[in-house]
Amino acid sequence: MPNEIDRQLIARLAANRTSRRRFIGGSAAAAAALVLGPSFLAACGSDSSSQDAGGGETDESTLRVSNWPLYMADGFIAAFQAATGLTVDYKEDFNDNEQWFAKVKEPLSRKHDIGADLVIPTEFMGARLRELGWLNEISDAGVPNRKNLRPDLIDSPVDPGRKYLAPYMSGMVGIAYNKAATGREIRSIDDLWDPEFRGRVSLFSDAQDGLGMIMLSQGNNPEDPKMPAVQQAIDLVAEQKEKGQIRRFTGNDYADDLAAGNIAIAQAYSGDIVQLQADNPDLEFVVPEAGGTSFLDTMVIPYTTRNQKGAEAWINYIYDRPNYAKLVVYTQFVPVLSDMTDELAKLDPEVANNPLINPSQETLDNIYTWPALTDEQTQEINTAYAAVTGG
């Protein structure tokens, strides 16, 4: 047993250092993109895929999965291979939604293979792919375990009937604080603007994750994102930035500053904080009183897949509760399947009782989600917020 705990601690520490949405790798890719320019990137995309025959080819013995780093449990793939007889070519090469999209949009628009039969983007990106007609439907026959999904996830505004986007993991977007630095409990967004924490607050640079909870604190709702309401939140952020209240706009790189005490309060993802708490018990995650938002990563099958059946078998395997529990114990995010408490308790009672992994219905009721935005809306909001976050 002591060995067991040690191993988990090590896994958590490892996960801390390079959490899944972490920014560092992205910066290097950004540097490359800066130097080379978009048309060059686009040219690279089409060159590298032009040899692939694309759509028509199939290979039912191998399944190529492309996932975020540290988003998989040890031994899980081996167990899946043993259960199905498929060979899995598993790559952790999904680092950033927008950068991934910039890379694959050229080959996908020509229906050329992208080297993956199943990909796990965040829901808004999956929705964009579906809109563009680049996804295959996930058949009911192939995934009978779909019935295990959380009731609130069985249908989706961006994917009516859940035909294309199969949830993988979800998490809450709220605020995290360092008790040692704040010296008091933090409950609402108004605490972020307390002059006492001037220069020690960080916000997300991502528009939806950053603005959702601020809209809620102003009595608006991101589920109805009319531009004046969004703009009102952006204006508040701009005002606080001018005052010097906001130290930085971050991706996932808020975590180090928060743990080090440079930042007292940060907008944060629940799973990151669960991982960091193992190391720093002063950290707390709360859903703000007026409400928080959530993110959802989804498994999708690109229409260039070479193994539709294998991809469906993978989703079905993950939607089996005992299998899924192994994943959750490792990733520390919120399960997308219902009634997971028993299965989680079998593996690790601590995880089953953690309200950030297994949130109460009351908490879930205070979580709001952005609806499907049109491309124009997304662009308008991104541009307006980018002007405030610094470029």
Add this chain to the structure above:
Amino acid sequence: MAGVATSTRQRSRIAPYLMILPALVYLAIFFVWPLVALARTSLSTMSGSVFLPTLTFAWDFGNYAEAFTTYREQILRSFGYAATATVLCLLLAFPLAYVIAFKAGRFKNLILGLVILPFFVTFLIRTIAWKIILSDDGWVVSALGAVGLLPSEGRLLSTSWAVIGGLTYNWIIFMILPLYVSLEKIDPRLLEASRDLYSSNARSFTKVILPLAMPGVLAGSLLVFIPAVGDFINADYLGSAQTTMIGNVIQKQFLVVKDYPVASALSFVLMSLILAGVLLYTRALGTEDLV
């Protein structure tokens, strides 16, 4: 006999071109072509769907006007930071290069090795290390706070000084090495001669050493200033919401906002401003050769 001579002459006329051909091809593919593509993008208009836009080349100089007016603040800030960092590099590097070149004796190679050593560690890690050194609860901040030397924000990390410090630290090697090379080349007999002519140390420095070190100063300044203006890593990790540099803006325009024409126009604005600055600077220092 005549025929042989002609063909040799012909061959020798073609040979130099053949020899530079690989470099020319390389430049054409990896420099000229991307640059032309970037120039075309910067003059294009975007239409059609938001995420699969069609870029139409239209001589649209409006992108440049938009890029310059919207982001003037970040452009000016970048030039200010880079200039400050260059001056700091020069002030720190000159005495060091001087000591290595004239006073280090048998320790010369050892000191040079030590100067280069930190640069075996990747740029990113070195920058992140500064986050730890400058952190709010760290000893640097408490020591400076005790003597009342902290900037108005009451911290070091996430201030303009941290960004300028990061730029200075990360690029200083490109100042030290050219300075060292040009100081090392100075013939010691010239210094002896100036002393024989009753020149004071200060006068020897301003009349002999400094003019002869000018090519190193110029090369070093350019090697520090140019990458520092476009840098976005230091502002990203050591800066705050108020210290955004133009590199951060270009990155965001390309990857988040995906306004490729404005992003390309910004790159060109930056490039031309740097070029103009470099020309003025070279003219002012009046040095013909760079090293």
